[in-house]
Amino acid sequence: MSSIPVPQTVKRQRTTATMPGGAGPSKLPRTPATGRTMPATRSVSAADAGRFVPSRRTATTTTTAASIGLTLPRAPMTNTTNRPGAAATTRSVSAASKVAPTAAVRRGVTSVTRLRPGTNAANAAAAATARTSNGSANSGDVDPSRMDAMESRLASMAELFELERQKTEEKWSKERTDRLAQEDKVRQLEEDLIEQRKIAQSKQDEIKRRRTIADDELLQLTAKFNREKRLLESELEQERETVVALKATLNQQSTSHLTMESTNTALRSQVQLLQDEIQSLRAKLASMDENVAQTKEANLHLENELREAESLRRKLHNEVQELRGNIRVFCRVRPPSNNDAANGTEALATIRFPNEREAAQIELLAAGESATGTVTMRNHLFTFDRVFQPTASQADVFEEIAHLTQSVLDGYNTSIFAYGQTGSGKTHTLEGAPDSITNFGSDPATDAGAGLIPRAVQMLWSTAESLKDKGWKYNFEGSMLEIYLDTINDLLGKTEVDKAKHEIKHDKGRTTVSDTVVVPLDSPAQVFALLEKAKRRRQVAATLMNERSSRSHSVFMLRVRGQNATTMEACDAVLSLVDLAGSERLANSGSDKDPIRLKEAQSINKSLSSLADVISALGQNKTGTNHVPYRNSTLTWLLKNSLGGNSKTLMLLALSPMAAHLNESLCSLRFATKVNSTTIGTAKAVKSIGA
Numbered sequence: 001m002s003s004i005p006v007p008q009t010v011k012r013q014r015t016t017a018t019m020p021g022g023a024g025p026s027k028l029p030r031t032p033a034t035g036r037t038m039p040a041t042r043s044v045s046a047a048d049a050g051r052f053v054p055s056r057r058t059a060t061t062t063t064t065a066a067s068i069g070l071t072l073p074r075a076p077m078t079n080t081t082n083r084p085g086a087a088a089t090t091r092s093v094s095a096a097s098k099v100a101p102t103a104a105v106r107r108g109v110t111s112v113t114r115l116r117p118g119t120n121a122a123n124a125a126a127a128a129t130a131r132t133s134n135g136s137a138n139s140g141d142v143d144p145s146r147m148d149a150m151e152s153r154l155a156s157m158a159e160l161f162e163l164e165r166q167k168t169e170e171k172w173s174k175e176r177t178d179r180l181a182q183e184d185k186v187r188q189l190e191e192d193l194i195e196q197r198k199i200a201q202s203k204q205d206e207i208k209r210r211r212t213i214a215d216d217e218l219l220q221l222t223a224k225f226n227r228e229k230r231l232l233e234s235e236l237e238q239e240r241e242t243v244v245a246l247k248a249t250l251n252q253q254s255t256s257h258l259t260m261e262s263t264n265t266a267l268r269s270q271v272q273l274l275q276d277e278i279q280s281l282r283a284k285l286a287s288m289d290e291n292v293a294q295t296k297e298a299n300l301h302l303e304n305e306l307r308e309a310e311s312l313r314r315k316l317h318n319e320v321q322e323l324r325g326n327i328r329v330f331c332r333v334r335p336p337s338n339n340d341a342a343n344g345t346e347a348l349a350t351i352r353f354p355n356e357r358e359a360a361q362i363e364l365l366a367a368g369e370s371a372t373g374t375v376t377m378r379n380h381l382f383t384f385d386r387v388f389q390p391t392a393s394q395a396d397v398f399e400e401i402a403h404l405t406q407s408v409l410d411g412y413n414t415s416i417f418a419y420g421q422t423g424s425g426k427t428h429t430l431e432g433a434p435d436s437i438t439n440f441g442s443d444p445a446t447d448a449g450a451g452l453i454p455r456a457v458q459m460l461w462s463t464a465e466s467l468k469d470k471g472w473k474y475n476f477e478g479s480m481l482e483i484y485l486d487t488i489n490d491l492l493g494k495t496e497v498d499k500a501k502h503e504i505k506h507d508k509g510r511t512t513v514s515d516t517v518v519v520p521l522d523s524p525a526q527v528f529a530l531l532e533k534a535k536r537r538r539q540v541a542a543t544l545m546n547e548r549s550s551r552s553h554s555v556f557m558l559r560v561r562g563q564n565a566t567t568m569e570a571c572d573a574v575l576s577l578v579d580l581a582g583s584e585r586l587a588n589s590g591s592d593k594d595p596i597r598l599k600e601a602q603s604i605n606k607s608l609s610s611l612a613d614v615i616s617a618l619g620q621n622k623t624g625t626n627h628v629p630y631r632n633s634t635l636t637w638l639l640k641n642s643l644g645g646n647s648k649t650l651m652l653l654a655l656s657p658m659a660a661h662l663n664e665s666l667c668s669l670r671f672a673t674k675v676n677s678t679t680i681g682t683a684k685a686v687k688s689i690g691a
């Protein structure tokens, strides 16, 4: 720590100034102003007096007295010090000198005489004193002029002394003032020094604090520097690695660039080759365009031929149907079901299917009565257009009837009857398996259980769509009726139970039923919605009016009208899908004990007999002039236009495989054989040209 040096002279001056009067230092005192040693004469005088006398006063006085050769009285100077009052003392001395110089001189002379006894001067002074004490008596001894001269000289010396004293006092006063000023200055300097020291201290503290901060910062900076240095070093290392990698990549790319350049050259030559090839292909294309134009012309020609072939196909198709017979009979045996086991009828009947490749025969082992009346077990063989075993799928059955559906679009009235005892599988075949029954819209392509109705509807719409290319446009509308106790119920009517009386009319080959709902249909989905609605209605009616689904016929009629804008042909036909009531005999149905059941059974029997009679009559009506008993039942009257020469009919016989149902199965088989043996005249399409 640095310090401001204090001047030694100032210290010394201060020490001397504050020195007490009676205990001064052993060294000689110095003048405040010069520091010089006081004159020896003053010291001697002071020592002689045995008291401390300020040297300046003493020196001056002594010098003055010596210069005038007098010994001045010392009493007034005894108390002369540099303390206050010293000046007053001096003044009193001066005043005494001025007031009575003669007396003083006299006393002085006396004193001087006393001081030096035995000396000549002392003797002279003693003589003078004796003269003085003798008074005027001896005044003649002292020269008065000399005394006056001495006195005047003494007075002028006193004045000079006074002047000198005043000057000295002024000088002292000035010196004192200067000294005080010096002391103030010293004090001020000391205070400044203290202040400077404080400032210096605070600055040192500040410097220390800053140095600490600076040291900390330096440490932090050093650490940061080291960190950044390490970071930069690692980055540098990475960069170096990158550079190495880039150099390697560059080398690779240079290599690949060379390879690409050579490839490019090869490609260019290939492009040239291709361009040549394109050139030749363009030439070929031009010639092909010519060919296409020729082919288009040929296609047009072929399309016309195709149209003619389509007409021919329809004609031939119809001829084939004619050859087969317009009434055809299929037989289908269902597989055993869980219900059979539940009803205790699990025993299977013995059923065989001879000549499986033709699939047209069925043989049942059942009791039979011989001509002699003996009842023995024997085989009963039946032949139909097609026989389906229990393993046959819904698709197998539909495949065989698809052409019938096609006939509707060709303008032929077509009807499909499902015939058989209760539980033999009629509804299953027409509508589908139970899970499909609840959803007519199930897609036959993915739903194996879909029945003939959903399959036929899907096919009708898709065929109609494909015939658009040939100029055909079709409209569809449908209705759904139920015949119970020979009465028609509209299953699409406004109320759930139809109480209206319906009248059947036939006009120019068209059948209409009064007060029934006929719904225009634009898509298969609409057909399925309609069938679902009818199905629900039938279930509600069954609940309200006893279980009757097995004892009523349901008839779905789909009317198809087509127009061909190209050929100006038109067609109008109805597809009737009929789920007939159970065909069991009275005794087997238990209806002989229940009047309602009896009535139902009688009604069913009547309608089914009528159907058989109508078919039989049609078979015999080769000329078309015989009476056909359509009116014998509502069923045959309703289906008048779907039976007979102008229509195609399929009887689908459903059979149970169970032994318990063997007799009913035999009855059904005999009925179907009768139908199958009937040949009805040629079917005619309901078609007009130029409509």
Ligand SMILES: Nc1ncnc2c1ncn2[C@@H]1O[C@H](COP(=O)(O)OP(=O)(O)OP(=O)(O)O)[C@@H](O)[C@H]1O
Pocket (backbone or CB within 6 Å): 333, 334, 335, 337, 420, 421, 422, 423, 424, 425, 426, 427, 428, 429, 433, 434, 549, 550, 580, 581, 582, 654
């Ligand atoms: N080919 C078949 N494959 C599997 N199950 C069948 C088949 N045919 C019928 N079934 C089943 O046999 C039972 C009776 O069939 P379905 O109801 O179709 O008889 P139905 O002749 O229509 O009877 P109803 O005259 O009472 O209406 C149903 O559970 C049905 O699912």
